[in-house]
Amino acid sequence: MPDGQDKIRRSTTEDDITAAVLARFSATPDPRLKQIMLGLIKHLHAFVKEVELTEAEWFQAIEILTEAGKMCSDKRQEFILFSDTLGVSMVVDLIGHRKPEGATESTVFGPFHRLGAPQMPRGGNIAHRDTTGVPTLVSGRVLDLEGKPIANAELDVWQTQSNGLYDAQDSNPNELHMRGKFHSDGEGRYLIRTVLPVNYPIPSDGPVGAMLKATGRHPWRPAHIHFVLTADGYDPVTTHIFDRTDPYLESDAVFAVKDSLICDFTRHETPTPEAAKLGIAGPVYTTEFDFVLKPAGAEAKTDVHDAQRRLAALGAR
Numbered sequence: 466m467p468d469g470q471d472k473i474r475r476s477t478t479e480d481d482i483t484a485a486v487l488a489r490f491s492a493t494p495d496p497r498l499k500q501i502m503l504g505l506i507k508h509l510h511a512f513v514k515e516v517e518l519t520e521a522e523w524f525q526a527i528e529i530l531t532e533a534g535k536m537c538s539d540k541r542q543e544f545i546l547f548s549d550t551l552g553v554s555m556v557v558d559l560i561g562h563r564k565p566e567g568a569t570e571s572t573v574f575g576p577f578h579r580l581g582a583p584q585m586p587r588g589g590n591i592a593h594r595d596t597t598g599v600p601t602l603v604s605g606r607v608l609d610l611e612g613k614p615i616a617n618a619e620l621d622v623w624q625t626q627s628n629g630l631y632d633a634q635d636s637n638p639n640e641l642h643m644r645g646k647f648h649s650d651g652e653g654r655y656l657i658r659t660v661l662p663v664n665y666p667i668p669s670d671g672p673v674g675a676m677l678k679a680t681g682r683h684p685w686r687p688a689h690i691h692f693v694l695t696a697d698g699y700d701p702v703t704t705h706i707f708d709r710t711d712p713y714l715e716s717d718a719v720f721a722v723k724d725s726l727i728c729d730f731t732r733h734e735t736p737t738p739e740a741a742k743l744g745i746a747g748p749v750y751t752t753e754f755d756f757v758l759k760p761a762g763a764e765a766k767t768d769v770h771d772a773q774r775r776l777a778a779l780g781a782r
């Protein structure tokens with residue numbers, strides 16, 4: 466019998482198969498790809514053996530992945546939802562953004578960022594079409610690790626409308642709403658007009674929703690506003706700010722809450738002077754949050770813009 470056939474016939478146990486697959490990938494020329502492939506095979510095979518996956522369950526996994534792929538469009542990214550709800554996005558975030566003490570912590574990017582948010586002046590209203598939310602002013606400064614202001618930092622902001630839906634999920638999915646790009650002034654200050662953020666369920670009409678339901682989990686995210694901050698000479702940060710009163714802070718469906726990102730939204734029954742200047746007549750919420758950026762490391766700026774560009778490109782395919 467030829468040598469090759471002899472070897473195949475000897476690969477009869479579960480562990481023999483794992484060893485054979487690892488051996489087959491061991492000649493991968495790129496060292497990082499080799500590390501990833503060998504780690505993936507090792508853990509994937511160990512998982513299948515640990516749970517003793519049945520053929521029916523294996524087929525169900527194929528069906529789930531197929532359904533997830535079919536749900537993806539320029540308005541929906543089911544695989545990011547899987548990553549987020551399985552906690553993988555936050556593990557990747559924590560590995561990639563080990564910040565020095567004092568720098569603003571990052572959190573998940575999520576699937577709802579869109580390119581092309583309009584440039585807004587100081588105090589610009591990202592919620593101009595939202596007629597039901599309570600006007601809210603978010604202000605603060607962008608600072609370096611020494612507390613010095615960073616001028617002309619860009620704050621790319623996005624949020625759900627007060628109905629809990631992002632623009633892409635609502636009736637005019639092609640119109641941008643609840644998004645804007647702001648810049649810090651010479652003293653590092655910024656001012657954003659929006660509506661009070663609300664908690665909302667992540668899309669649960671697909672395989673991610675089925676997983677949450679079958680495992681006794683809820684789909685809710687605590688009220689938050691998304692930010693990507695970029696400034697020349699500093700590492701960008703992708704983050705949220707959260708409302709301290711939200712009942713889902715402890716059980717965010719995507720595990721994204723960090724203590725340092727929780728803010729107090731204060732209600733004023735009559736407009737503050739700043740709110741009055743912007744033409745707000747009734748009750749208004751205000752909150753303040755200072756973003757602290759660390760000096761640029763290698764390639765970081767590429768990463769954040771790469772994530773934005775790649776998410777947009779996924780939808781265009």
Ligand SMILES: [Fe+2]
Pocket residue numbers: 575577625686689691
């Ligand atoms: Fe969100």
